[in-house]
Amino acid sequence: MTTASEVLSSIQSAFPGAVLDSRVESDRRLWATIDAKTILDVCKHLSSKLNFDHYSGAAGVDWIARKEMEVVEIMASHGAHQVVAMLKVKTHRESPSAKSLTGLYWNANWYEREIWEMLGINFEGHPELYPLLLSDGLMGAWPWRKDYKGYPDLTTGERAVAITTPEGYTEYRFPPTPAEIEAGTVVVERPKYPSFREREEKEIKSDSEMIMHLGPQHAMVPGPFLLDILVEGERVKKAFLDLGYIHKGIEKIMENRTWLQGITYTDRMCYVASLSNNECYCGAVEKILGLEVPERAQYIRVILEELSRIQSHLIGTGEFLTLIAGVGYAPWQYMIMDREKIISLIESVTGARLTHTFVRFGGVRNDLPEGFAEQCKKVLPYMKSRTEEFIELFAQDPIYHARMENIGSISPETGKRMGCSGPVLRATGVAYDMRKEDPILVYPDLDFKVITGTRGDSADRIDVRLREMLESIHIIEQCLDRIHSGPIKTEAKIPKKVPAGEAYYRVEDPRGEMGMYVISDGGDKPYRVKVRGPFYATFQTLTPLLEGVYIADAVAIAGSMDGCPSEADR
Amino acid sequence: MGISDVIPVPVAIDEEIEKWTIFGRPVAEVWFTTTEKIHQIIEMGPIKNIFNWGRKNSVYFLMQPMGCCGVEMFVFGAAPYDSDRFGCIPRNTPRQTDVMIISGYLTRKYLPVFKNLWEQMPEPKWCIAIGECAISGGPFYDSYNIIQNTGDYFPIDVFIPGCPPRPEQFLEGLINLQEKIKQRKDKRDY
Ligand code: SF4
Numbered sequence: 001m002t003t004a005s006e007v008l009s010s011i012q013s014a015f016p017g018a019v020l021d022s023r024v025e026s027d028r029r030l031w032a033t034i035d036a037k038t039i040l041d042v043c044k045h046l047s048s049k050l051n052f053d054h055y056s057g058a059a060g061v062d063w064i065a066r067k068e069m070e071v072v073e074i075m076a077s078h079g080a081h082q083v084v085a086m087l088k089v090k091t092h093r094e095s096p097s098a099k100s101l102t103g104l105y106w107n108a109n110w111y112e113r114e115i116w117e118m119l120g121i122n123f124e125g126h127p128e129l130y131p132l133l134l135s136d137g138l139m140g141a142w143p144w145r146k147d148y149k150g151y152p153d154l155t156t157g158e159r160a161v162a163i164t165t166p167e168g169y170t171e172y173r174f175p176p177t178p179a180e181i182e183a184g185t186v187v188v189e190r191p192k193y194p195s196f197r198e199r200e201e202k203e204i205k206s207d208s209e210m211i212m213h214l215g216p217q218h219a220m221v222p223g224p225f226l227l228d229i230l231v232e233g234e235r236v237k238k239a240f241l242d243l244g245y246i247h248k249g250i251e252k253i254m255e256n257r258t259w260l261q262g263i264t265y266t267d268r269m270c271y272v273a274s275l276s277n278n279e280c281y282c283g284a285v286e287k288i289l290g291l292e293v294p295e296r297a298q299y300i301r302v303i304l305e306e307l308s309r310i311q312s313h314l315i316g317t318g319e320f321l322t323l324i325a326g327v328g329y330a331p332w333q334y335m336i337m338d339r340e341k342i343i344s345l346i347e348s349v350t351g352a353r354l355t356h357t358f359v360r361f362g363g364v365r366n367d368l369p370e371g372f373a374e375q376c377k378k379v380l381p382y383m384k385s386r387t388e389e390f391i392e393l394f395a396q397d398p399i400y401h402a403r404m405e406n407i408g409s410i411s412p413e414t415g416k417r418m419g420c421s422g423p424v425l426r427a428t429g430v431a432y433d434m435r436k437e438d439p440i441l442v443y444p445d446l447d448f449k450v451i452t453g454t455r456g457d458s459a460d461r462i463d464v465r466l467r468e469m470l471e472s473i474h475i476i477e478q479c480l481d482r483i484h485s486g487p488i489k490t491e492a493k494i495p496k497k498v499p500a501g502e503a504y505y506r507v508e509d510p511r512g513e514m515g516m517y518v519i520s521d522g523g524d525k526p527y528r529v530k531v532r533g534p535f536y537a538t539f540q541t542l543t544p545l546l547e548g549v550y551i552a553d554a555v556a557i558a559g560s561m562d563g564c565p566s567e568a569d570r
Numbered sequence: 571m572g573i574s575d576v577i578p579v580p581v582a583i584d585e586e587i588e589k590w591t592i593f594g595r596p597v598a599e600v601w602f603t604t605t606e607k608i609h610q611i612i613e614m615g616p617i618k619n620i621f622n623w624g625r626k627n628s629v630y631f632l633m634q635p636m637g638c639c640g641v642e643m644f645v646f647g648a649a650p651y652d653s654d655r656f657g658c659i660p661r662n663t664p665r666q667t668d669v670m671i672i673s674g675y676l677t678r679k680y681l682p683v684f685k686n687l688w689e690q691m692p693e694p695k696w697c698i699a700i701g702e703c704a705i706s707g708g709p710f711y712d713s714y715n716i717i718q719n720t721g722d723y724f725p726i727d728v729f730i731p732g733c734p735p736r737p738e739q740f741l742e743g744l745i746n747l748q749e750k751i752k753q754r755k756d757k758r759d760y
Contacts, residue, residue, distance in 0.1 A: 134679075134715070135677075135678050135679035135715075137678060138678070138714065138715065141714075143714045143715075148714070216680065216683050217632075217634050217664070217683070217687055218662075219633070219662035219663075222635065223635050223636065223637075223640065224634075224636060224680055224683070244677075244679055245677060245679050245680040245683070246636055246637060246674065246675060246677055246680065247677055247679070247715050248675055248677070248710045248713050248715060248716060249710070249713040249714055249715050249716075250710075252713070252714070253709075253710060253712065253713055256712065264709060265709065267638075268637075268638055268709060271637070271638035271641055271734075272641060315641070315644070332648065333648050333649040334649075336644065336645060336648040336649060336650060337648075337649050337650055339645075340645070340650045353642070353734070353736065354638050354641060354642065354734055355638060355733060355734065566637060566638070
């Protein structure tokens with residue numbers, strides 16, 4: 001097995017002088033500052049020689065005191081080894097720029113675009129440096145920079161001025177006040193780029209082609225995002241995605257809240273998987289603090305996260321079924337009814353239906369209530385029989401199979417290259433699961449299988465989710481058998497100010513690999529929190545996947561991804 | 571206006587009839603009238619209550635999940651809480667809906683789109699704001715991208731606080747709205 005120190009020495013021997021600074025945190029985490037000139041070569045070396053075939057994301061950090069900015073590339077591997085390499089590249093704060101990795105890793109595209117629009121770091125060699133999340137009015141303001149001032153008074157109600165466009169629509173503009181212009185808190189010079197509409201209209205090559213808008217409000221979408229498809233006849237020629245309709249700037253907001261308050265925001269990132277998000281953030285902070293979680297708390301966390309996985313898969317599958325008219329509306333109602341059973345179980349522990357804020361640094365907020373195990377033992381067998389029924393229902397239905405098989409297929413290689421994870425990747429046959437890959441809590445002691453599919457199509461994705469629910473039930477049953485009484489919080493005192501440090505922590509969210517990169521500068525608030533969401537990565541694969549399919553299948557493919565635009569937008 | 575505007579009669583007769591009165595008012599004003607006039611009469615009379623009774627019992631809402639509260643809206647519209655009992659059925663297109671539920675944070679990018687959706691809804695229409703975000707920005711009140719006062723943009727009849735409110739609260743808000751419609755106290759005065 002490759003370890004972090006081996007990776008480091010391999011880089012050092014291949015590129016002497018390229019590693020400016022390094023830290024081997026454990027066998028699985030490598031932190032290294034790489035010379036900006038050699039980053040491309042180092043990444044090439046990593047991917048070709050050391051099996052780093054998973055580009056997991058990138059984070060931009062504004063170090064205003066040091067007058068520099070950093071791009072942190074997060075690299076991992078799909079099962080060959082478990083090292084996560086965090087490669088930092090430094091750049092000047094005045095006219096910051098870095099080398100784009102899009103030539104090497106296809107999925108670097110969105111991550112770099114995001115860093116560009118939020119922090120203003122220019123990526124040399126990026127094919128389409130256009131805004132992704134922000135509306136045009138905010139472009140050039142670089143809101144994630146530490147000295148961004150237009151916060152929060154840019155958005156108060158009276159500021160917006162209604163303007164009626166020639167087509168009769170109402171539009172809102174946010175004109176700056178003279179005082180703001182004088183104080184320099186508004187953007188006067190904006191970067192120039194073609195708008196989303198112009199970009200997609202450029203692709204229309206003949207009279208027989210046209211653009212269809214699916215969204216931002218559409219029966220298909222689980223939240224607002226815009227999917228435009230360029231169609232010719234019945235075929236989709238190209239698809240365009242525009243997101244950011246519910247971009248809340250959580251990463252920036254968390255920088256302005258205390259460490260503990262931050263937990264509430266992780267809830268609201270992806271509200272059907274809030275417990276995994278809690279876990280991810282708390283795990284990262286625990287890592288910086290060096291806290292040990294008591295065993296009972298670990299079991300409670302696992303139980304709740306698996307329950308939350310079941311309810312998330314239920315709502316995801318249910319939503320998908322409402323989209324494909326063939327199966328109709330009734331299964332959705334059944335799934336939501338079953339989901340209520342799980343929700344009430346979770347609610348009996350956390351006291352909330354969606355936004356739990358339950359996991360704490362070094363433990364959990366409160367213990368399991370009396371009779372929880374009995375209640376679970378009543379609900380879980382029921383859920384099991386129901387899930388088996390659902391699986392059988394899908395397996396038997398010839399219409400469903402005719403409709404869904406070989407629709408939106410992803411091959412294992414493509415899946416890996418595109419950086420998707422979770423059920424979407426596992427449906428292609430790659431057994432990539434954070435619970436096995438980067439085990440946390442008591443997962444190593446538990447017995448469970450990683451569910452994989454074979455074809456990687458829409459039908460497989462649903463099937464994997466349903467079978468995963470059975471595994472989750474199995475995990476919970478084991479936990480309930482093994483859980484002992486004991487403390488639910490660590491004895492150690494948790495300081496208000498977290499010592500300076502950084503950590504990257506990964507969990508298996510219902511949608512795939514969720515990672516959080518947390519930096520502390522020794523203050524009572526995080527210096528930077530970067531969220532590597534699973535759906536953000538899966539979302540990116542949607543546009544190439546839709547090329548060449550029938551219009552009717554576009555919805556079936558997009559629906560089978562189990563989308564959560566809120567987490568993608570953050 | 572004369573009768574000849576409403577039904578084709580020779581102008582001479584028109585002039586003749588215009589002289590007739592009933593209860594001291596010209597006949598033409600009372601008996602022969604335009605759609606607009608009918609509406610005015612309905613507005614004044616008790617028949618409006620019958621209209622509003624019908625309206626209040628068929629408040630279809632737009633299925634437009636925007637945030638965490640949107641997930642609760644799903645549940646509210648589905649079997650466990652069954653909003654259908656109150657004539658409140660989720661629809662997927664704004665053209666068929668009466669109630670706009672603002673179910674979460676409204677961002678600068680989404681506001682114009684949302685306004686379009688609102689304008690696409692046929693009259694009469696009402697608006698409900700659900701959750702802290704829709705009321706005042708909620709946990710994201712100081713974000714650079716969130717609109718705080720949705721009330722400035724939409725005539726909101728019912729505010730349902732909570733983060734997220736429970737589906738039972740949704741039901742209560744809905745019943746409050748129905749009560750408002752019945753008593754003709756809603757913002758847009760139907
Ligand atoms: S009010 Fe709370 S639960 Fe509702 S959308 Fe806002 S943050 Fe989410």
